Amino acid sequence: MGVLSHLRVVEIGSSAGTSYCTRLFADFGADVQKVEPPAGDPLRHSAPFTPSGQSAWFAFLNFNKSSIIIDPKDPDAAIRLRTLIENCDILVDGRYVDPADCLSIDVAELRKQRPDLIYVEMSWFDRDGDYAGFVATDSTIRALGGLIKLVGPVEGPPLHAPDFQMGIIAGLWGFIAAMCSELTRIKGEVGRSWSLSIFESSLALTEYLMCEAFTRGDVMHRMGTNRFWPSFPTGIYETKKGYLGVTLHTPAQWRSFCDMLCLPELPDDPSLLLGEDRLHHMDKIDAHFVPRLKTQTAQDWFAEGLKRKIPIVPLPEIPDLLQDAEKKARGAIVPVAFAGENGLTVGSAQRLTLTPPRQGGKVPSPGEQQRLTNAQRHLPHTASTSPGPTDPDRLPLHGIRVIDFSMGWAGPLCTRTLADLGADVIKIEAIQYPDWFRGVDRRPAYVNGQMYEKTQRFCILNRNKRGITLDLKRPQGAALAKRLVAGADVVVDNYSVDVLTRLGLGYDVLKQLNRRLVMMSMSAFGMNSVHRDCRAYGSTLEQGSGLPAVIGSSNGPPAMSHTAFGDPVGGLNGCAAVLVALLHARNTGQGQFIDLAQIECMMPFAAPWITVQSAGGTAIRYGNRHPQFVPHGCFRCRGKDSWIMIAVTDTDMWHRLALLIGRPDWAEDASLKFAEARRAIEEVIERDIAAWTLSRDADEAMSDLQAAKVAAGVARLPIDLLNDPHLKSRAFLQTSERAFIGSHPQPSMPIREGVRPYAIRTAAPTLGQHNREILSELLGLSDPEIIELVNAGIIGEKMLSEKELARVSNLSSD
Template sequence: MMEVLSHMRVIEIGSSAAASYCARLFADFGADVQKVEPPVGDGLRRSAPLTPGGQSAWFAFLNFNKSSIIIDASDPDAIIRLTNLIEDCDVLVDGRDVDSAECPSIDVAVIRKRRPELIHLEVSWFGQEGPYAGFAATDSTVRALAGLTKLVGPLKGPPLHAPDFQTGIVAGLWGFIAAASSTLARQRGGAGRSWSLNTFESSLVLTEYLMCEAFVRGDVMQRLGINRFWPSFPVGIYNTKQGWLGVTLQTPAQWLAFCDMLGLSELSNDLTLLSGEDRLQHMDQIDLHFAPQLKTRTAQEWFAEGLKRKIPIVPLPEIADLLEDSEKKARGAIVPIFMSNEQGLTAGSMQRLTLTPPRRGGRVPALGEQQVRSNTRRHQSNSGAQSSGSIDADRQPLHGMRVIDFSMGWAGPLCTRTLADLGADVIKIEAIQYPDWFRGVDRRPDYVDAEMYEKRVRFSILNRNKRGITLDLKRPKGLALAKRLIAGADVVVDNYSVDVLSKLGLGYDELRTINPRLVMMSMSAFGANSVNRDCRAYGSTLEQASGLPGVIGNPDGPPVMSHTAFGDPIGGLNGCAAVLVALLHVHSTGQGQFIDLAQIECMMPFVAPWMTVQSIGGTPPIRYGNRHPQFVPHGCFRCAGEDSWIVVAATDSEMWHRLALLIGRSDWAKDDSLKSNEARRAIESAIEMEIAGWTLSRDADTAMSELQSSKVAAGVARLPIDLLKDPHLRSRAYLQEVERAFIGLHPQPSMPIREGGRPQSIRTAAPTLGQHNKEILSELIGLSESEIAELAREGIIGTKMLSERELAESNNVSSDCKIEPTL
């Protein structure tokens, strides 16, 4: 079977986890990816954790199915060799700003003048401009600055943060979205594009929801303790008779069902505990009831009970459990990986295209090794799709594409928002009976009459640049109109519970008969054919079920969640990437296809290195707390002021030397025996005490400024509210002010991928309920004003959410198929 991207060649230069992951996603679908390395190899080849054979499991995950080319910058023909490689490729993924990896100096702008069809992606930590530009950084210092550390961990003492396998994956996904959308635009007659990718801003996709909540509610978010998160309770992890159980209770119905399952009538009868925010005020008392009851049964037994009651609870797997998961292996979420004389397992591609699936595992190239290709590259330099750059030069990559958006909440709307930000015409379909639950689920008359469902900033940030229509899909006329819209669309996205659209007559098997070119993606929690397909899930549930909490935290402590809803934005980005690959296939062949995206699988890359190490050596991962498997020192240190912290790391012997001098330990700086991480590990506690004494005498920003002046990686542990006034984000115009009815001016986060110095501008605010009913029904379907008015009288379209009483009356004339998202 011809792989979707087998006609493409990608060149990767520099050393950056984000660049490597972006390029690997191309390799997953058959692209010829050539990784340029110096004679000593990419520094990531030496990144911990290491396999029993001494190979980097992190490098392996980022680079299987690529080839390696050695170019020695000291060779006289190095620049010519590299230039020739780039001029013969389709996409250049450039990580030199993170680490040059001794790459020969080249001017990409000059090369692009000769080859305007070249797509160039440049990766950096913070961008080329702004107060943080040039900062020394690690994954953990970036996450601290991005507001992803301070809210995690115990109530007292330092926040806890995860191993360094997050920002590279998130930024790599953004990079692939930029490059793949540009590839699609080029195939449709456009020129190549040049993008800059900012890893810091990429990470803010995980924080943007809390940033905007802080804009509305003020400074209400503080660290609440391990596995406790604002704004709801419980969202955490509990011990059982055997195993750990992830619990997320959001709605009153879920809370009551959980209390009933545990036999806690005293809690279910307390009407002051129906709301998650109200329960947040009584966490300790509630846990006193939960803890002994949950220990009476195993996590698996509670999970089985939760399935019956539609409660979002899930057992926490250990890495060993993941490695034995036959379903994930069968789906390609866990794949074999070959490294020299070792064979193990790692996370596969999560873009689960059913017609043109990604590769299932592969070989990690030895330094200088060329992989044998089964497909012949079709060079595109003479393709009619290439242009001088005049066609679509000022248009966004997805201009002219149409997306029908049935999604709700966070994950699906983020996927479709990204498509809209890139220029697609996204039509969001809601119903006055069942609007997007991110508008709020309160149906009491006061809430509905005051139109509170129009005043949620969280809905606004996830649905900008879209048009909105309401259709009652449970009635024949509404269903028929939806089909007419889909007949002229390129993409359909939904994150309803499994089978909802099929039961309505909108399943892929039916829709492809009216639109063979249609790409349809289902974004369920566990996958359409999973044994757990009916499990209710939120973004927190996905993190709990991914195995990630088991590698975070202190060795003697419980598993630790790292975000409130980590799985939602990760699912959204993976969904967008999958859609773009499918659209590339449509353009080449005219064939649409179904995408079965399981959001739980999208979380698995974050534990991939630990999976590989354990699959080969059989040893469970070590939990390091705030320390690190490679960098010494590495930790979160108290600064002057209340609950003020900074993350500091020394990534090599030179950085350690500068740090030792800065904190006044010139004796350590002069001690050659401390040049190695292993030697410093022996006195790690003493080093940490010295750093802690130094930081405690300074406020966090002053400490960061002094450390960065010495080129030591450091990042203040910010709260989400701090990001609204972050000097670097302000200097880069990351937050854009948008005016919207019912809300007024409010901040909107920009995409972290940019063409030129400014962010992509936001074209329109999120639609009010049914705002574009007339526009869409008249322009796209050709209905008359009288026909549209009749639909409104019948309640098939509308602009006002129904109250509980009105909904009950409406349901009397509709089917019993409840429309609700998985997440």
């Protein structure tokens, strides 16, 4: 029986974000009722299509749901819709993206009648702010969110993927909002009401670069396909057979990789020691790397890299994913049935081991009710007393304690989201090995100057947490960690597989201390993977997910679309998984282990191609064009490296665009009414659009296009977002004060319960800032005991330099 099988979820309107949100509920057994118009959800008509004409994108978003057709023209339509909503637990509303002929609903009045109802509303930009009236698509949102301009060849145009990204990110945020609301509702509180901006949800992928730009200035520019700030190499290389993803950050990884390629002269060059330094010598380095890598296959290099603990990975093609027995066994690839056709698609990445998600399912035909074997009969909410009021000052996860062993981006984003929502998150580092997002430079000047306290990336990912240092390699440190876990609800780590187990802190040990404990491992490939020992970063995860194989032009190399795509995606998936497991623990008193493989979290972005290929079709690279919208692309504007994304989604929008750019003949030409007819002259159309945009400033062009209700978005750099007028009007960037760096911006969550975002309560902890507070107040240690821990190097407040670390290691080995 699914862990969420007690819930009924109703989905109205049409949005990839709302569809993915409710699919996550369906994955865990919820009864999801999808309301559609007689013509069906518009997403049923979204390319790419299987050979039989089924939408692969719709199939991925909607299996294991039921469909209810409500014709707004029917006299009883309003009563049917209201009755359906009155008998559900969660209402997910996509009407502000596409109403899909859904009737008007007075949600406020409904919630008065059903105060326990949880409501999640999605829109492109929310209902207020400078962009509130803009028309948009996935790609124009990504352009405005700083996710396109840094990708592709230096000369342009910027390179981007088709529209299969923001719906997944927004869906995860919507699911997180609804799940934390369910956690409060089971305690007797009223249901919460959320609004979600898809544009702001996209900034989970950009916020690190945006806030780094606040400190570093205008240092990020498009550097070429598969090249990204702030490190090099972080890209894709051709080998003797196949392509290889390479990510080298630390000096040790750099030395090992050069040694593997028999290039002893490179590691000795002090100007190439750190990844950011190597950015200034990219062509020089590639001149050495490119010919060497072509001497062996990608699989050969991967095998060598595993021995040397280097983060490299072969790039799979879509057919490789479909033939991967491990991914099928883990449920990353699952069977899907639709309209008499069978195929495969991407399953749930939330790998809860005690209460696992469904492995595949059926896409409902319009109006089809599914009777799912593991769903219990839905019982409408019949509490003996009315739900209690929600304390406006009490955050939804108040009272939940999280022990955070994670570092970098993915794990800290997961735990930061829990902290933002009210959880007490205790971050555990060590003076010997602090979070590597503080910096990997251990040279004396860096350590003595406490530069590790001045990294913006660490500060945005660790706000609202308390910080403690413990040397987990020492018995005293591990023992104190166990005592903290004994009183916690959640443990999160994103170390390599078995690191905590070797320290005596594996799940088998910790569950004996705390049977309700939810523990999540966020490894790259999963605990039981044949690649479990592969080192990985967020870029490695994108490289190994199959996504680069379908991005870019048909005659170009596989292309990455982000410096570390896998990190924020893994973090959001991890947060979603923890909330499901927490709900089960609250209902049953039973904790469990979550085996989250971050590479599987990236696979939904390639899902449409996987489904098409599995059904006998072919995965096609679209370049900057679109499988459905014509015209669609990134066009140069007046000024240096100035671009705008334009997408025409229907006939009326095409008519308005043609008139705007001075082609009334196109607007009046009935033969160009449909996109496929326009595709025959797509190059001609693109040339005329390019001539029009080139004579205008990018923001001026966007203003004119949006005034004509044509979907358009300026291709922003991350630094531009610091002064984005819409984000300013929405108070999205909050100001926080912290020792060592002073006043700095903090991005808000994209989910809101009111007009303003959740406030940032505390700045990120300095190293060991809360040692005394936590050890004395939570564990009852005396001042002499704490001083003894300091003297022994078990705890501390200053990072060790390379020499100090070597000395301590020698003493420990003695």
